[in-house]
Amino acid sequence: MITIPGQLAIRTIHGRNGPFNVGRLAxxxxxxxxxxxxxxxxxxxxxxxxxxxxxxRPSTYNTSGRMVIEIRAHLGGMTLSSTEQLSENEASQFSPQEVDPLDEEPSAPATPSQPADLPVVSPDPLVDTTPFGVPDASPGGEVDETLFGALWPLTAVVKLDTTVDRRCLRAQGQRLRALGYTFDEIAQEWRLAVTV
Known part of the structure; x- marks a missing residue:
């Protein structure tokens, strides 16, 4: 294990499982x-x-009839000092055919720490789009309690457990955005937006 200064460029790729992020650490x-x-x-x-x-470690995957070999590093943590936008030139250095890390993991059945797909919650509270028989997905509902586990009930500042399953972590981030939270990259925590 080493600690080293560097710059992490993160790019969002839109795949068959939805958007996911990949990074390049220089x-x-x-x-x-x-x-x-x-x-x-x-x-x-x-x-x-x-x-x-x-x-x-080296890692390989197949995509579009070719084999890609890359050198991957696994991060045990990071302390960020500044952020800036990714230029178009920097973004183009990422392959648009990146394989979603979810596709590289062996599939497993949903467990309480890995929830099944959440129902879509309409941004308009007067329109109920929850299918009949699906648990309540409003803040405080059973779905949120299952999704967030020990973090439930949520507070104004939430720091997600990054050791949980990748699918669960994605679902938690999407749900926090839907509930009005924003992610503070420097503090590495979610904060509830204050509305006046």
Whole structure:
């Protein structure tokens, strides 16, 4: 395990499982592909800071009739100091055919820590789009309690457990956005937007 300064560029790719994020970490010892689950909380951009690398290994995957070999690093944590937008040139360095990390993991049945698909919640509270027989998905509903587990009930500031299943972490981030939370990249926590 090493701690090293660097810059993490994150790009959002739209795949068959929905949007997901991949990263490229540039450091003094080399450039590495990052596919940690917690990246799905971040907006596309560049992040400067200190990165804890716990593992560096080669990885391969097949896409569009070709085999891709890349050097991946697994992050054990990071302390970010600044953020900026990703330029079009930097964004184009990412392959649009990146394989979703969910597709690389062995599939498993849904468990309480890995919820099934959540019902769509309409942004208009006067329109109920919840199918009959589906648990209440409004704030405080059974679906949220199952989704967030030990974090339930939610407070104004939420720090997600990034050790949970990737599918669960994505669902938690999507649900927090729907509930009016925004992600603070520097603090690495979700904050409820204050409305006046």
């Amino acid at each position: 450091t003094s010892i080399g450039e590495f592909v990052i596919k940690n689950a917690e990246l799905d909380q971040y907006d596309e951009g560049k992040y400067d800071g200190e990165f804890i690398i716990t593992e560096i």
